[in-house]
Amino acid sequence: MKISQSIREMKTDFDKMPGGPRLNGNTGEDEAKLTELQEQIKEYEDYQKILRESIRPDSATVRVLSSQLIKKIDLIDDLISRYSKTKKNKEVSQQLTILRKSFLDFLSDNSVNAFEFAPRTELEMDLRRKIKIVSTKQRAEDGITRIVETVTPGYTCADDEGGEVIIRKAEVVTHA
Numbered sequence: 001m002k003i004s005q006s007i008r009e010m011k012t013d014f015d016k017m018p019g020g021p022r023l024n025g026n027t028g029e030d031e032a033k034l035t036e037l038q039e040q041i042k043e044y045e046d047y048q049k050i051l052r053e054s055i056r057p058d059s060a061t062v063r064v065l066s067s068q069l070i071k072k073i074d075l076i077d078d079l080i081s082r083y084s085k086t087k088k089n090k091e092v093s094q095q096l097t098i099l100r101k102s103f104l105d106f107l108s109d110n111s112v113n114a115f116e117f118a119p120r121t122e123l124e125m126d127l128r129r130k131i132k133i134v135s136t137k138q139r140a141e142d143g144i145t146r147i148v149e150t151v152t153p154g155y156t157c158a159d160d161e162g163g164e165v166i167i168r169k170a171e172v173v174t175h176a
Contacts, residue, residue: 040169057110066112066167067102070155076100091163112157116150116170123174124148130154132169136176 057065080096085090104114115130123131123145134151154170 059157059165062110062112062157063167065163066107066155066157067108069107070168073103074152076103087124089158107155110157112155112167114153114155117147117172119147119149121147127155130156130166132171132176134171135173137173139176146175148175 050057061105076099080100081095083096088139094116107113117127117131121127131147131154137148150172151172153165157167159165
């Protein structure tokens with residue numbers, strides 16, 4: 001059990017005591033102990049926050065690790081596709097899906113997000129930097145280039161200045 005969870009449970013139990021929190025029947029002493037416990041909890045939570053922020057990797061490290069992890073997710077997608085074709089491998093497919101989701105959660109925890117485009121999305125200039133066209137189908141009726149489908153999702157992450165960095169472009173099929 002985590003220490004922070006233990007402390008919170010102890011405080012909750014302490015607060016639920018009949019007649020309010022009392023340790024020795026001396027309300028002055030009880031109040032002092034309660035205040036001390038609350039200060040310790042606050043100090044511990046502040047310490048945890050400092051640790052979380054100080055251990056945070058820089059954006060270049062996140063991009064490199066994310067790029068490698070995205071490649072692994074692609075391999076897992078291929079395996080899921082392969083194993084989901086037969087009923088006898090259903091459990092393997094389910095386990096791979098869980099593994100895939102855990103990788104996506106890890107990416108999300110590090111501000112890396114997948115993106116896709118809805119069919120019939122019009123290709124505008126600012127959108128072109130986020131896509132890689134892998135195939136083009138017949139000419140569109142209205143002459144406007146549109147996305148038919150997203151074959152592979154793209155991924156972005158936040159950079160140190162609060163902007164957006166494209167880790168991988170989305171692979172799309174378009175109407176030309």
